[in-house]
Amino acid sequence: MDIYISHIDKSFDKKQVLYGIDFSIGSGDIVCLLGPSGSGKTTLIRCLIGAIKAERGQIKYGDIVVPNLKLMQTIGFMPQNDALYDDLTGENNLKFFAGLNKMPANQQKSRINEVLDLVKLIGDRNKLVANYSGGMKKRLSLAAALIHNPQVLLLDEPTVGIDPILRRSIWDELKKLKKQGVTIIVSTHVMDEVSECDRAALIYNGRLINYDNVDNLLAKTKTGKIEELFFIAAETYERGASNAKSS
Numbered sequence: 001m002d003i004y005i006s007h008i009d010k011s012f013d014k015k016q017v018l019y020g021i022d023f024s025i026g027s028g029d030i031v032c033l034l035g036p037s038g039s040g041k042t043t044l045i046r047c048l049i050g051a052i053k054a055e056r057g058q059i060k061y062g063d064i065v066v067p068n069l070k071l072m073q074t075i076g077f078m079p080q081n082d083a084l085y086d087d088l089t090g091e092n093n094l095k096f097f098a099g100l101n102k103m104p105a106n107q108q109k110s111r112i113n114e115v116l117d118l119v120k121l122i123g124d125r126n127k128l129v130a131n132y133s134g135g136m137k138k139r140l141s142l143a144a145a146l147i148h149n150p151q152v153l154l155l156d157e158p159t160v161g162i163d164p165i166l167r168r169s170i171w172d173e174l175k176k177l178k179k180q181g182v183t184i185i186v187s188t189h190v191m192d193e194v195s196e197c198d199r200a201a202l203i204y205n206g207r208l209i210n211y212d213n214v215d216n217l218l219a220k221t222k223t224g225k226i227e228e229l230f231f232i233a234a235e236t237y238e239r240g241a242s243n244a245k246s247s
């Protein structure tokens with residue numbers, strides 16, 4: 001499902017956080033929202049699921065305009081801070097999310113096994129989430145986002161606090177889902193992770209400073225490091241801010 005993000009402005013109180021964000025995402029792409037902490041990634045993702053409303057602009061999945069309740073059943077969302085229940089076991093958390101997504105009871109058991117296996121939590125399924133490590137919670141949270149076989153996945157910093165081996169297996173899994181036609185949007189502040197994606201939207205201070213396929217983005221740098229594009233944006237932004245002050 002193609003996603004169209006058009007001219008999104010978002011403020012909290014009087015502070016503007018997103019400025020005219022405008023780009024579209026092709027079906028089956030892995031797109032990374034890359035930007036430093038505080039640049040607006042989570043805010044954009046919350047607009048994308050319809051949890052908050054932008055003052056200006058529109059988001060569409062195919063022909064469907066956000067917010068739309070039915071659309072939510074085709075989207076899997078993994079929040080930055082997990083939304084798990086500490087006093088339930090890992091498995092019962094997944095049962096809860098399967099029910100929330102209206103998954104038929106006779107399909108739940110096998111799907112729960114599948115996603116638990118995927119995130120390597122089969123052996124810990126009966127432990128209370130209160131006793132899970134940070135990395136285990138991240139993995140369970142990913143399993144919860146996948147439970148209803150969504151067509152679109154929105155993952156907010158899914159690999160933070162995850163060891164390199166598991167991180168590799170998560171990226172491998174995301175690539176398998178892509179092959180099945182799932183569209184994946186993943187936010188990260190880890191610049192290296194950009195190489196895992198088809199395209200990247202670079203976000204700096206609430207502005208989309210670049211959006212292209214990853215090879216083209218890297219070709220715009222001298223060092224082959226994506227950081228460079230942020231340094232240029234930071235300089236331009238500082239210059240713009242000081243010009244505005246002196247005029």
Ligand code: ADP
Nearest residue numbers: 012013017035036037038039040041042043044
């Ligand atoms: P990122 O996910 O890239 O770290 P966020 O989208 O969380 O960035 O935050 C972008 C900016 O918006 C920050 O300055 C943050 O303080 C502000 N912000 C985010 N959510 C809220 C909120 N609910 N109320 C007020 N300010 C917010």
Ligand code: MG
Nearest residue numbers: 041042043080
């Ligand atoms: Mg964030």
